[in-house]
Amino acid sequence: MHPDVSADLESLDATLTTVEKVMDLDELRRRIDELEMQASDPDLWNDQEHAQSVTSELSHAQSELRRVSELRSRLDDLPVLYELAEAEEGDSAVAALEDAETERADLRRDIEAMEVKTMLAGEYDPREALVNIRSGAGGVDAADWAQMLMRMYIRWAEQHGHPVEVYDTSYAEEAGLKSATFAVKAPYMYGTLSVEQGTHRLVRISPFDNQGRRQTSFAEVEVLPVVETTDHIDIDENDVRVDVYRSSGPGGQSVNTTDSAVRLTHVPTGIVVTCQNEKSQLQNKVAAMRVLQAKLLERKRLEERAQMDALKSDTGASWGNQMRSYVLHPYQMVKDLRTNVESNNPSAVLDGDLDQFIEAGIRWRMNEGE
Structure with a gap:
């Protein structure tokens, strides 16, 4: 793998690790468990406004955990895409490298977007x-x-x-x-x-x-x-x-x-x-x-x-x-x-x-x- 690519992947890993720390994934999972228990309570909908608040927060928390987990999974898979490209020859190698470069650019954009969300601390x-x-x-x-x-x-x-x-x-x-x-x-x-x-x-x-x-x-x-x-x-x-x-x-x-x-x-x-x-x-x-x-x-x-x-x-x-x-x-x-x-x-x-x-x-x- 080219040194510039390795350095960029290390930079992405550092940014995503910071995002994971700020989001406190263990606390997020604990909160999801707590909200799931509340959502399963048959009396929840006696208070519609509270019920909507609980289900909305649960949906948002699950979505955030899913998003950051998917980003980590994609980042772990990225070196494999470059290795596959290096193993190919001719046009196949060019196409595989283009796929890897596209995914790296997309991943950078998505990680940076997630990083921005962690700045909402007001x-x-x-x-x-x-x-x-x-x-x-x-x-x-x-x-x-x-x-x-x-x-x-x-x-x-x-x-x-x-x-x-x-x-x-x-x-x-x-x-x-x-x-x-x-x-x-x-x-x-x-x-x-x-x-x-x-x-x-x-x-x-x-x-x-x-x-x-x-x-x-x-x-x-x-x-x-x-x-x-x-x-x-x-x-x-x-x-x-x-x-x-x-x-x-x-x-x-x-x-x-x-x-x-x-x-x-x-x-x-x-x-x-x-x-x-x-x-x-x-x-x-x-x-x-x-x-x-x-x-x-x-x-x-x-x-x-x-x-x-x-x-x-x-x-x-x-x-x-x-x-x-x-x-x-x-x-x-x-x-x-x-x-x-x-x-x-x-x-x-x-x-x-x-x-x-x-x-x-x-x-x-x-x-x-x-």
């Missing part, structure tokens, strides 16, 4: 994520851009098998969305997606301009950790004003004939949340209260952080006004302005191919000491 990182998208400057193009971003994140979640629950979609009059709120319901989604927070900028030929001029649009992405029962976010009912109205769809049309949509206003802070995607007023109120709790938790977190380190700016400011640019015309490029990661395939990125940006964002955040 207090709220293990939580599910609540994503809020708002259209910014740019009129109807910005509203369309907000809808494109929502689709991008939902497609990313679907490709990874993460369930999504949409709480609210406020449609703009001509096209697109004024705002949308949805949850990505899998462990570590807050830690993963929080690096997507900030202003996203789109440059393209406007499909809404009959003169075909180039248009720049902006949309804001906010990512919050989903509130858990241990958070003690108590909301006084007297502090909340509840308004009900009819849900509306694209173009302002009324979706139903009852006042099932709910708007909650938290009077002390002025925070307003809406939910209109559930079938009943009660369901919408429960979902809206979840969103309000998440916003108040984030507010509390930022206040505590500001007290601890008054000189350090909060997430919203430090991640800048523009964190990523998507250019569809006059050339094709997506560029992250913090990490300098680029892609020349915007259509793939807008279709959910976000991993390289998210992984680079997590590394950037760790280096910045966020």
